[in-house]
Amino acid sequence: MTAATMPKIQKRKSKNHDIAFPLVNGIFLCVLMFVTLFPVLNTVAISFNDGIDAVRGGIGIWPRIFSTEAYNALLSDKLTYTAFGISVARTVLTTLLNLLLTSMLAFALSRKEYVFNKFITFIVVMTMYVNAGLIPNYLLIAKTLKLTKTFWVYIIPTMFSCFNMIVIRTYIMGLPEALAESARIDGANDFRIFWQIIFPLCTPVLATVALFVAVGSWNQWFDTQLYNGSKKNLYTLQYLLKMKLATSMQSANAANTSVDALVQTSKSTPVTVRCATTVVSAVPILIVYPFLQRYFVTGMVLGGVKG
């Protein structure tokens, strides 16, 4: 449709839209923010509330009886700090290695002329759907590779992800072909083209992927439970928090002990510890996020193979 075919009335209407729409949109997004923010603030408020009082429910976005007991319970433990270190180490290492491996494959598969392109793409895409299940995977890691009770169990099985490969590949395919072409004419091999030209250009998409990988790695606790449960110097923060949570649930039941069940005075309760746990585990990611958000401006697309 061109301007010439557009009736005048409609033009005026669209002007009206330009005032009304941002307003409505702004209000809608504010409501949405409130709806999403309320439970988050509620979680923070409960985490700062007295434990026994919090059990009674009905706390809004401000603590009723202020207390840092739940945080004391989390932060008084020396293990928290080693676990924090392990978590940071695994997140950073996993993210770096994953980005390297994933983008390397993405580059190779972005080259239409590559003879194994279709074959490898097929094998790799299928990994998103073929899942052997918990027990076979456990046997691979524990029995075949003997990675239990090592730090590497956090890194080695998580060095590649197919979804991210597709994201990066699409981005590379969107880059001007001329860049790689001129480098090739200058005699650069594929690896150098990837490393010196393509990789640096991928910063925006790598930032996004880094966020996905880092959040996934940071939030992981199950691998610690499975493989490193008896090595407390290899605990991750998430696992430790998960355990704290489970313990406070347990002490609340004081199941079948009957002993001391009559006087219970722990000041942090499952309700508050659960919320404090959430806050503590989310904060590091929230701190990192704005730095990555800068790169989103250039953006990324997800594309496949044109049929």
Add this chain to the structure above:
Amino acid sequence: MTTKAINNKPAQAAKRKKIWRTLWDQKYLMLMSIPVLLYVLFFNYYPLWGWRYAFQNLNLNNLKKGADWIGFENFTWLFNRPEFINSIRNTLAMSTINLIVGTIASIVLAILLNEVRNKAFKRTVQTVTYLPHFLSMVIVVGMAQNMFMSDGPINNMLIAAKLVDSPVYWLGEGKYFWFLVAIINVWKEVGWNSIIYISTMTSIDPTLYEAASIDGAGRFKRILHVTLPGIKSTFMVLLIMNIGHLMEAGFEIQYLMGNDLNIDFSQTIDVFVMKYGISAGNYGRAIASGMFKSVVGIILLFGANFIAKKLDEDTLL
């Protein structure tokens, strides 16, 4: 046939030479991709050998002695349970609803954010809406249940607005369950899932918008003719990907929100397997059901991919 082969001999040799030549030229590409391929084969395909347990009566009592081969008995057991069939229905229903509602919601949010001109406001909204992604399901479900209680805020609002006479028994009646799960999932993940659409939109060439404006297109026309086509390939690829995951409707939310009254609508395959497979130490059944899910997922994936190909759209494979 044979004469043809003889006649083509020189041509074939040349072709073979060309193939080796190509392979040599692509040695760096192979160097970059084959290690990853081997990695994937080892970590994702090699464990599939474990699927043999689906055909064994593997359980706690015979872990050491070794289980016996029992053919398809685990599968026939599963498919003779009406609850299992029912759980397949629930799984597919919930994942389909989630996929549709979730996709629409994240695209709408992405479009609305894309229309915001104030950068600070845009970033604030974006950051706030993805926060719930970090809340654990236990907390989210707890809050949702409080909201939907008979005397909870939702019912109070409905009664105050005279939409209903008596409180709706949201949590006890199965027919509301799928809807509740969809709402909670959207609320928790809409911000996070829209990240990919937002960044896709930022990569749309701004001159397209300008051109559309010069052509006199209003805001909705621009969204319709520039924004939506701009995210189409992302949308298609995600759609195909997720269709392959329709057998995964989640476990935690159904496990936490399901109760004895809505069980006919809330029990998913994973919850069922937890009850009759894992908890009982009946690993053969658990692995059989996992295998079934994977196979169905792959069939769905190929189906979706095939249709997309027919429609000349972006495909995954």
Add this chain to the structure above:
Amino acid sequence: MKKFLAGILALIMVLSLCSFAVAEEPITVTVFRGDPGDQPTDDNKIYKLIEEEFGIKFEFEFLAGDLDETLGTKLMNEDYPDLFDGGNSAEKLINAGALINLLDYMSEEKTPNLWNHIAAIKDQIVNENGELFIIPNYGINYNEQVVNACNGPAFFLQKQVLAWAGYPQVKTLNEYFDLIEKFIAENPTDANGAKYEGFAILCEDWRHFCLINPVQHLMGQPNEGEVFINRTADENGNHEVDVFIVQDYAKPYYKKLNEMFNKGLINADTFVMNYDQYIAKLSSGVVLGMFDQTWDFGPATDALNTAEMFGNTYVALPLVYDESYGFGAISEQYLNGGVPNKDRGFGISVSCEYPERLVMMFEELLSDKWQTILQWGIEGEDYYVENGRLLMTKEQYNQRADATWKMANMAATIWESSPKKQGLMDDGNAWTPGDQGEILMAFMSDYDKEFLGKYGFTKWADFFNAPCELAPWGEAWQIDKAPINDDYTDFNSIQDKWLPICIMSADDATFDANWDAFQAEIAPSAKVYEDFMQEEVMKLVNK
């Protein structure tokens, strides 16, 4: 001279090394506990003592995720810790052959403490082949079982309701519900205007015993789970086992609940509440009564006490059907004799290199000296002695519930999962601080003292008949149902689904129709379960 000195020094060194070797070289023992727990601090004072005395250091692993999943992977990979506590799924360890037979290492001469500890209950806890894999961690009483309060199942009622009615004796189901009804009729809301709820039923997951267990108690039986067992044998020595939910006497209880529901005394939300919401509701003081077990709603009791809402805390009542139900005069029997916690606690895994030393450690830990250290702590620091009585200040007692303090000052994990003495010491002190009468009385609120005084009681257990003698089958709910798992799961699912439907029936006709439909659906799995339990109970009786 120098050479001589050097020689002497070398000799001393060699000797000292030898003597160390004789006093057993230090070892590190890996421990898994199938319950969540806190890692003790490195300088935990009790573990330090254990290390000094036995040369044994522990490396703990606690449960963080799902128990069955965790055990399953450990068992599949034969990745066993030295000390293996499988929590509530310990049967899996035994069935999978992961544990050693402890009796191979025990004898009257070598391990007198352990031997005497299990002497009285040996028949109950060894299996058909005469093997014992786990010594019960709880429930073995010395001298006398201490029963200060009902810690198990009962009907609960807010104290203010009894106070309002002038402290009547409430002994039957009808009296209980009549009282609740009358109270609500006169006091529909509390002081803040929140509506009272007459009766709550927690149905979530394994806590559904609040829904499905009460009938046996109304018929005068202690907690056997889902079956009613005739305590007197017939002429063939057979104890009849009935699944009670399919018996005639189950229906009246749910009919009564249906009646209460239609009178508005039961909120429909009770069937969809999760545990947290249940606790929150109880803690707000609006729920007048429920059937539950004392430990299950501990957090609510804490919250009410802290808010000084003493009138809203609960008293346990042993209710039965009155004669109008046509089952005769029933005498209540809620309290049971000390129940050994069969197959719960530490086992020693087959991959442990020092089974002998660990058994000897447990033997030593069961001595009076170590039991006092494990349960009471260090004299002067954790408790004090006055006129021969072991006592604690309020501060000393309360810190035992503080997780951070426990991590540094109690050997909680070892204590909880090891065999231990309960009941009374030979000098009359309680083995466990929580059982010591003076301590309980000292920390009881004035409201509670007055409340008990009105009834002329000194402790909460006075509302109940004395515990009966433990049956030869222990408590039947402890029987491992793994062999009939599918049917047992069905049996539970059907009850969980249908009982709320019955209770919420709109009228009598609907109730009867629902009840009949329920009975028809549950019959097959109930039959399998009943036959299985009959067989298992008789196996235990005939041992």
